[in-house]
Amino acid sequence: MNLNNEKPKAEVTIKPAQHVFRGDTATLRCDINGEGVTKTLWHKEGLTSVFSELQEHTFSSVNESDAGKYTCYGSNGSDWSQISDAVTLTVSVLGFLVKDWTLCGFLKAEIGSQIAREQSTCFESLGFPGRSFLWGCHAMNERLEPEDSRDERINSFSGSHCVERPKPKVTIKPAQHVFRGDAVTLRCDINHEGVTSWSYSWYKEGSTSVFSDRQEHTFSPVKKSYAGKYSCKGSETEGSRWSQMSDAVTLRVSDPRAVLSVSPQKWLTEGDPVTLICEVYSFSTGWTFSWFTLTVSADNSHHYNLLSDSSRGAGGNYTVSSAALNHTGVYSCRAEREKPAYKTQYSNTQLLWVTGVSPPVSLIVGSSRTQHFTSVSLSLSCEDQSNSDRWRVRRYTDGGRLEDCSSLHRGSQTGSTCTISSTNTSDTGVYWCESESEAKYHSVNITVHLSGVILESPVHPVTEGDHLILHCLYQHTTSPNLRADFYKDGSLIQNQTTEMSITTVSKSHEGFYYCKHPERGESPKSWISVRRASNDHCLFHSESQICFLNILSSVLTVCPYLLVTVMLIFKCGRMRERRIPAPPDSRLPAKLQDSAGT
Structure with missing residues (x-):
């Protein structure tokens, strides 16, 4: 057998130790020949599935269920190592201490239910009556030895002397959510009688190393990489007592917006x-x-x-x-x-x-309505009195995009006319005419609806006194007589009608309108703007009450000036009459005529 071709064997190490206490941090690490690995598979005795694929797996706050035998495989390429020898992680409950804190060591004892009841103050914090555990004891100025009887060990303790390990609390000031560049302070507080001085250890999730030993640790300025979960624990500065690990507190760091x-x-x-x-x-x-x-x-x-x-x-x-x-x-x-x-x-x-009263250019929508279904052609044209083609159609979509018609995937600009070959919901937005000097005129809100119903409403503002009619249009139907409910600003104004009619529009009719059908759904909302009526408009709508009021208002406005003018003319005429000499009277002698003239 060629030993050079034999697969290397993975090795498991546990830090800080194989024997830890509940609430502590323990890290499993898998290595091959003392070097790191790029791939890792972790197994625990009694489990059939892989529970981790990290080279280092950390239990930030271990408990009894984490105890057991662990093995790993490792790989630095395509080949996997042999499985490691099993390494045992032991988790103990360091549950109670007595107040004089004289160290006596750790002894193993079998706690029965009767003793647990007698010493409930201590053992309820430990739990698990009837199970074996290691306990930290600090006897009353005496040292207990392993050979001491079980009763002697137990009787050496009194419930009044039992003290549970304290749990620190982490706070973050000024807030858990801060902005990059600000200052933030982490603080670890441990409240426990009889301890005047603690040494602190700070941990960040994902790392087993201590990054600070101060009660308060300040990041200034904060970086985005500092975001994460933080926890702390403490040890007595001049003693042997340790606290539990605190609950983790999350620090969030973002950019100011x-x-x-x-x-x-x-x-x-x-x-x-x-x-x-x-x-x-x-x-x-x-x-x-x-x-x-x-x-x-x-x-x-x-x-x-x-x-x-x-x-x-x-x-x-x-x-x-x-x-x-x-x-x-x-x-x-x-x-x-x-x-x-x-x-x-x-x-x-x-x-x-x-919206202007009389803009120099108008945006004309081919269908003469603001709402449209998808997959239809839409034409928008900028028209002025000179039929100029210097206008461009631009839009600002609901998605926050500012676009020129000619740059659209389904759009084209010919002269001052923009054509969208097939509408999509992404075409919903505000459209307007813009000149080469970036002057903007006549904005129109266009809504493209996927299916169901749309509201047929006017593209341009309506004028006070006009007659307004709204219809509810349905996709994939030729029947114009389907009934719907009509709403303004969320309130029902007409129900189950084929159209909504306002015979005389006033400024109070301005608002958001939509229609709703019980089966085909609800249309989008459209804003209907109402502008004041001019006198020229009233010449052709003399029957309108609003026009009458406008004319009357104009007359009343002009009347004071007419009255003053008439009075001035009258007064001037009277003064002129007084200054004109009377004609000679032929019946008087000439001498008397002269004296009458003087």
Whole structure:
């Protein structure tokens, strides 16, 4: 037999020792010829399955069930070693100690149920009456020997002298969840009478080595690699007592993140106020903020453009007192601080959608509705009075993507018309017309629904006084007369009808609408915007009560000026009459005529 070809034999070692106590940490390690292995298979006597494949397997807080005989196989390539000799891990209960702490050693005793009842204060903490265990004894100024009788050993103890090993408690300040770059402190507290000084051992899950021996250990600054579970135990500085291992406490470390929100809402009409709010959720302070708009170029690359008046956002809020059409766009923010120095990534994005009264360009949707089913063709065109083709259709999807129509997999741009050949739910988003100078106009919210029903609602804002009709459309059916329930802002307004009709629209009708069928499901929600009626519009809707009120309001507004003008003209006429001389009276003598004229 060629000994050089014989498979090497794996070897098991147990640290810190083969005999440990409940609550301690024990690590099994598998080696071949004193060197590490790349693959390991662990077996425990009595089990048929492999319980671990790590070279080092750690029991962070052992108990009696972990005791037993262990073997391993190892491999540094394709060949496996021979199985190792079995190594025994013994787990004992170090359950009670007496108060004067004179060491007498460890003795083996058989504890009967009667003694367990008599010494319940001690043995209930130990458990397992009737079983063998090792116990740590510190007798009353005397040393017990193994040859001492069982009764002598037991009688040397009194329940009043039994003390259970204390269990430390780990706390993390200022919090268990901190940000990279902050400072965090781990503290180990052991509450026990009679012990004035402890030495501490800190462990991190996954490692058997002690990384600190202080009661408080501080990480400053914190790194993401410091995240994990931590535990500690203590030993008497001038004595032999040990505590149990503490429960593990988890430290989480993440990067500070700026979060952007909008108040009061993202759907705006020209002149509405709006505030962008940038926050960093942490206990840290001292953040300053910058504000950006996100744009996409012709090659579909994205750019964050710093707002020229970004200094207004230093306090965490960026406020627009009166929204204009050019405020439509995608916004983002970021935060930074000096101590410790840190700059966040760009925040999530938020879209502001500003609806104008009379935009210079209109986005025309081919189907004249905002909701669509999947797998249909969709056409969107930008139209202005000059029929210019300088407009591009762009969108911001629900998935947070800013895209140009020409860059879409199923989209194409011809002139100022965007065509999506086959719609998908990922096409849901806000679409608008954008010029070469990045001026944005006429945003439209498009929703693509997978199946069921959709709401047929107008693409553009409706005007006060108009007649509004909503229908519920069903996929894979030609019948237009199926009945549905109609809702506004979550409240039922009409039930079991083929259409919802509002004969005279007012500003109060603005809101989110949807329809619901008991069998085919619920449509997505659509925002219906209502704009004020102009006098030109009222010339063609004179029967409308709202138009009448608008005209009356205009007349009442002008009346004071007309009244003042008439009064001024009248007064001027009276003054002019007083200054004109009377014509000569032919019946008077010439001398009297002269005196009358003077």
